[in-house]
Amino acid sequence: MSNVTLRIDEHTLTAPKGSLLIQVMLDNGLSIPHFCYHEALEADGNCRMCMVEIEGQKRPQIACNTPIKEGMIVRTTTPSIMQTKRAILELELRNHPVDCPICDQAGECSLQEYYMEVGLYDAHVAKSDKIHKAKHVDLGSHVVLDQERCVLCQRCVRFVHDKAKSADLVVTGRGATSVISAVGAFTGNGYAMNVVDLCPVGALTSSDFRFAQRVWFLQSDASICHGCARGCNIHLDHHAIKGGIDTLYRLRPRKNSAVNGHFMCDTGRISYKSLNENRLLEPHVEGHATSFSHTFSLLRRTLDDKSQTIVALVSPHWSLENLASVKLFCARFEIPLFGAHEASIEPSFADEWLRVADRAPNRAGLELLGIDVSPHARDRALSRAQVVLDFGHDATLSSMSTRYYFGTHPHSDAQMQLPVAAYSEESGHLINCDNIVQHYSGSVKRSEPLLSLHALLGLLVMEGAWATQPFWHATLIDMAPSLEGRL
Amino acid sequence: MSTHIVPRHGKSFKERWYLSALWVGFRTTFGHFWRNILNTNAIDVLEYPEVMPNDITARYRGHHRLTHRDDGSIACVACFMCATNCPAQCITIEAQARIDGIDEKEPRRFEIDLLECIFCGYCVEACPCDAIRMDTNIFSMVGNARSDFIRTKEQLLATQGAYAPTHSQAKGAHT
Numbered sequence: 001m002s003n004v005t006l007r008i009d010e011h012t013l014t015a016p017k018g019s020l021l022i023q024v025m026l027d028n029g030l031s032i033p034h035f036c037y038h039e040a041l042e043a044d045g046n047c048r049m050c051m052v053e054i055e056g057q058k059r060p061q062i063a064c065n066t067p068i069k070e071g072m073i074v075r076t077t078t079p080s081i082m083q084t085k086r087a088i089l090e091l092e093l094r095n096h097p098v099d100c101p102i103c104d105q106a107g108e109c110s111l112q113e114y115y116m117e118v119g120l121y122d123a124h125v126a127k128s129d130k131i132h133k134a135k136h137v138d139l140g141s142h143v144v145l146d147q148e149r150c151v152l153c154q155r156c157v158r159f160v161h162d163k164a165k166s167a168d169l170v171v172t173g174r175g176a177t178s179v180i181s182a183v184g185a186f187t188g189n190g191y192a193m194n195v196v197d198l199c200p201v202g203a204l205t206s207s208d209f210r211f212a213q214r215v216w217f218l219q220s221d222a223s224i225c226h227g228c229a230r231g232c233n234i235h236l237d238h239h240a241i242k243g244g245i246d247t248l249y250r251l252r253p254r255k256n257s258a259v260n261g262h263f264m265c266d267t268g269r270i271s272y273k274s275l276n277e278n279r280l281l282e283p284h285v286e287g288h289a290t291s292f293s294h295t296f297s298l299l300r301r302t303l304d305d306k307s308q309t310i311v312a313l314v315s316p317h318w319s320l321e322n323l324a325s326v327k328l329f330c331a332r333f334e335i336p337l338f339g340a341h342e343a344s345i346e347p348s349f350a351d352e353w354l355r356v357a358d359r360a361p362n363r364a365g366l367e368l369l370g371i372d373v374s375p376h377a378r379d380r381a382l383s384r385a386q387v388v389l390d391f392g393h394d395a396t397l398s399s400m401s402t403r404y405y406f407g408t409h410p411h412s413d414a415q416m417q418l419p420v421a422a423y424s425e426e427s428g429h430l431i432n433c434d435n436i437v438q439h440y441s442g443s444v445k446r447s448e449p450l451l452s453l454h455a456l457l458g459l460l461v462m463e464g465a466w467a468t469q470p471f472w473h474a475t476l477i478d479m480a481p482s483l484e485g486r487l
Numbered sequence: 488m489s490t491h492i493v494p495r496h497g498k499s500f501k502e503r504w505y506l507s508a509l510w511v512g513f514r515t516t517f518g519h520f521w522r523n524i525l526n527t528n529a530i531d532v533l534e535y536p537e538v539m540p541n542d543i544t545a546r547y548r549g550h551h552r553l554t555h556r557d558d559g560s561i562a563c564v565a566c567f568m569c570a571t572n573c574p575a576q577c578i579t580i581e582a583q584a585r586i587d588g589i590d591e592k593e594p595r596r597f598e599i600d601l602l603e604c605i606f607c608g609y610c611v612e613a614c615p616c617d618a619i620r621m622d623t624n625i626f627s628m629v630g631n632a633r634s635d636f637i638r639t640k641e642q643l644l645a646t647q648g649a650y651a652p653t654h655s656q657a658k659g660a661h662t
């Protein structure tokens with residue numbers, strides 16, 4: 001596509017012909033107040049917040065419905081356009097309750113931001129003259145609606161219709177008394193909570209995050225959802241309050257056009273809870289908590305005892321780094337290693353959009369690393385095993401074998417359990433259902449020292465390099481040359 | 488993030504030329520110095536604690552308290568503005584949904600660690616609901632353990648102000 005050159009204030013920009021002016025500005029990090037426009041939804045032009053001056057046009061124009069043209073000259077800061085923006089924002093705030101102190105959106109709210117930028121700081125309307133609407137409507141699916149805060153941009157309505165393919169949300173009423181309402185139970189076909197991210201103000205908030213934390217305290221990591229093989233890109237938002245432990249408060253989708261766009265499913269969004277709760281934090285032997293050194297010496301004794309038949313199982317829930325470390329570890333002690341099986345396939349989870357039936361995030365990685373996944377060989381080996389080294393696999397074992405378990409959560413049927421870091425506490429790579437290699441990182445710090453699986457196994461074989469990324473970079477490419485340039 | 492620029496006060500030549508203010512300050516300092524050194528018997532001494540100070544002004548920043556609404560319920564809505572503004576990071580708040588219909592949000596836990604507090608008053612400045620004040624005139628805080636100095640929500644609500652009005656004066660910051 002051919003490019004055109006245009007001027008916006010003092011910037012000269014080049015962008016593909018036909019692009020929307022607002023998108024060019026957003027892509028170049030220029031400020032352009034807007035409510036109804038969202039990259040993932042079609043331009044609607046209902047809020048009029050995105051007014052700009054275009055040379056040669058008599059009246060101000062909306063940037064979200066204006067394709068760019070060669071030589072276009074756009075102004076966004078002249079006194080008259082500032083006055084226009086101020087007037088439109090005043091209309092948006094005409095009946096707004098201004099209850100930022102109790103609003104979860106505060107800190108990431110478009111109204112607050114534009115108020116600071118173009119606001120009319122002295123109101124013309126007394127609070128007592130405002131029109132009141134419903135303040136706390138629980139729509140279901142973890143979404144709470146505050147009708148007074150709504151700016152009627154209809155992003156939520158359009159998302160539900162165009163993306164989630166349901167008809168749950170509508171605008172009812174007229175003029176100043178228009179409100180968003182749900183028709184029946186709001187489900188959004190399993191994608192309901194995306195409207196919380198889409199809503200530019202605090203009208204739609206999450207009941208799961210309600211009053212849990214102020215957003216400006218949260219630290220955000222760029223991670224990957226481990227809920228299914230899609231591997232939606234996410235933000236992990238966490239914070240430790242004074243004297244408390246580092247806790248995950250919410251997951252939010254992170255834009256990646258090749259994988260999940262701007263969205264994620266509700267199941268994935270809520271999945272963070274299991275990372276906070278009921279974690280395996282200390283080594284256990286026969287159900288009792290003990291020290292790492294004691295567990296390590298027991299484990300080494302078993303590994304060196306050649307009279308025992310040992311078999312290892314690994315699940316497709318680990319990163320490439322962790323899977324490769326398990327493979328190296330088993331090769332070193334000549335333990336047969338088996339991988340992925342049917343357990344994490346859940347056909348009912350799949351849908352037409354993001355969710356896929358494979359609930360494991362890295363089956364493709366397991367196969368790429370050449371770990372044996374044939375059920376026959378695995379079952380044959382398991383039936384003879386006396387000790388099973390279980391790397392988060394969760395298979396049922398015959399009563400004859402004892403399980404040594406490496407995992408993030410306690411296992412009810414294990415002789416020995418070693419705690420390892422969950423994905424929110426480490427970094428690594430995953431390969432998703434479309435064969436895309438993705439990197440995740442997490443910096444949640446538990447008060448107990450939790451090591452990544454690969455660092456823990458490195459300690460066991462006494463190789464410090466196993467804790468480092470450069471080592472895995474080289475090792476992974478060595479094991480699977482097709483990863484070259486994709487890590 | 489955008490900012491709202493507030494015009495700076497004190498633009499006159501006298502104000503910008505700080506030497507004149509410095510001169511006024513030194514005159515006071517040396518005035519006291521010479522007066523005291525020439526007549527040590529006349530130095531101002533307060534026999535504390537037998538004699539209590541009686542010159543605490545209304546602007547004095549003492550022990551904090553949490554104010555009440557006209558109906559007697561807690562005024563604080565757990566907005567975290569005070570905790571955010573606190574340079575000592577000594578305010579710990581946990582919020583919960585308020586279910587009595589008066590408001591939507593309130594603190595479940597509201598604690599100030601007075602050992603970390605620097606009594607700057609920024610929490611009071613930040614509060615949009617006039618829910619926290621330091622107008623108690625309490626300047627003496629004593630305890631036997633560090634934990635004695637962590638004031639809880641209940642203690643802060645029970646602390647009295649030294650001046651009328653005793654209720655939050657915020658008019659519908661969020662009604």
Ligand code: SF4
Pocket residue numbers: 149150151152153154155156157180198199200201203204
């Ligand atoms: S609820 Fe939010 S997204 Fe929906 S119309 Fe109102 S402001 Fe827009």
Ligand code: SF4
Pocket residue numbers: 225226227228229230231232260264265266267268269354355356
């Ligand atoms: S579709 Fe899969 S990867 Fe995406 S959020 Fe849902 S569970 Fe997570």
Ligand code: SF4
Pocket residue numbers: 569572573574575576577578599603604605606607608609610611
């Ligand atoms: S007086 Fe200052 S240091 Fe003390 S709690 Fe208030 S803001 Fe924090």
Ligand code: SF4
Pocket residue numbers: 101562563564565566567568569570580613614615616617618619
């Ligand atoms: S700023 Fe005021 S209302 Fe907000 S949490 Fe602090 S005391 Fe409560």
Ligand code: FES
Pocket residue numbers: 033034035036037044045046047048049050062063064065
């Ligand atoms: S963003 Fe352009 S009219 Fe709403």
